[in-house]
Amino acid sequence: NAGVTQTPKFRILKIGQSMTLQCTQDMNHNYMYWYRQDPGMGLKLIYYSVGAGITDKGEVPNGYNVSRSTTEDFPLRLELAAPSQTSVYFCASSSGAIANYGYTFGSGTRLTVV
Amino acid sequence: AQSVAQPEDQVNVAEGNPLTVKCTYSVSGNPYLFWYVQYPNRGLQFLLKYITGDNLVKGSYGFEAEFNKSQTSFHLKKPSALVSDSALYFCAVRDGSGGGADGLTFGKGTHLIIQP
Numbered sequence: 177n178a179g180v181t182q183t184p185k186f187r188i189l190k191i192g193q194s195m196t197l198q199c200t201q202d203m204n205h206n207y208m209y210w211y212r213q214d215p216g217m218g219l220k221l222i223y224y225s226v227g228a229g230i231t232d233k234g235e236v237p238n239g240y241n242v243s244r245s246t247t248e249d250f251p252l253r254l255e256l257a258a259p260s261q262t263s264v265y266f267c268a269s270s271s272g273a274i275a276n277y278g279y280t281f282g283s284g285t286r287l288t289v290v
Numbered sequence: 291a292q293s294v295a296q297p298e299d300q301v302n303v304a305e306g307n308p309l310t311v312k313c314t315y316s317v318s319g320n321p322y323l324f325w326y327v328q329y330p331n332r333g334l335q336f337l338l339k340y341i342t343g344d345n346l347v348k349g350s351y352g353f354e355a356e357f358n359k360s361q362t363s364f365h366l367k368k369p370s371a372l373v374s375d376s377a378l379y380f381c382a383v384r385d386g387s388g389g390g391a392d393g394l395t396f397g398k399g400t401h402l403i404i405q406p
Contacts, residue, residue, distance in 0.1 A: 180333075209393050211393075211396075216299070216398055216399075217398060218294075218380065218396040218397050218398040218399055219334075219380070219396040221393045221395075224393050234393060266333055266334065268334075278324060278336045278339055279326075279334070279336070279394065280336075281326075281333035281334045281335070282333050283331075283332055283333045284331075284332075284333055
């Protein structure tokens with residue numbers, strides 16, 4: 177049981193480039209989330225999804241896009257990378273709607289924009 | 291709106307001593323409260339949660355937390371610290387009156403350092 181898998185683990189982007197952060201879970205969880213973690217700032221919610229075909233914005237969605245074509249996959253797209261997007265990105269999933277089931281986190285993607 | 295405060299950026303404890311990592315929260319409804327731990331270069335791991343019931347909840351690795359509604363606190367505790375407990379700890383909250391789909395709100399994290 178792999179849980180939540182994120183790829184790549186590390187990436188360096190130049191300003192203006194685009195990329196997709198991949199997230200896959202094999203637990204048949206309906207709820208999936210993307211967070212970014214900045215030093216001393218905790219985790220901020222970027223986007224979330226309550227099921228295939230349904231996504232919604234979190235606290236810090238600007239500069240990002242998501243899609244959810246299947247239950248398993250929830251990719252995060254950066255279209256025009258900016259230095260402010262340098263961060264560690266975590267994908268998480270949950271089986272329950274009211275968060276009392278807790279989250280399962282991926283191991284993260286460390287992104288640097290130069 | 292919901293929020294979480296972890297007032298200490300870092301907590302230093304000698305091995306074998308009890309430890310406390312502080313967390314206070316703000317929600318309009320009933321709180322769902324969580325503690326997560328993050329080891330270097332890893333994702334967050336679930337430690338324990340409070341949803342309802344007994345104010346003292348027990349979790350993984352010998353950790354426990356006490357829910358105090360009047361003080362809006364959910365402090366993480368352990369009777370005897372281990373060097374291996376050194377990590378970054380996050381408190382998180384969700385307003386239980388909501389649908390829950392839009393995620394947990396996390397604190398900024400507290401670095402716990404256990405000195406041998």
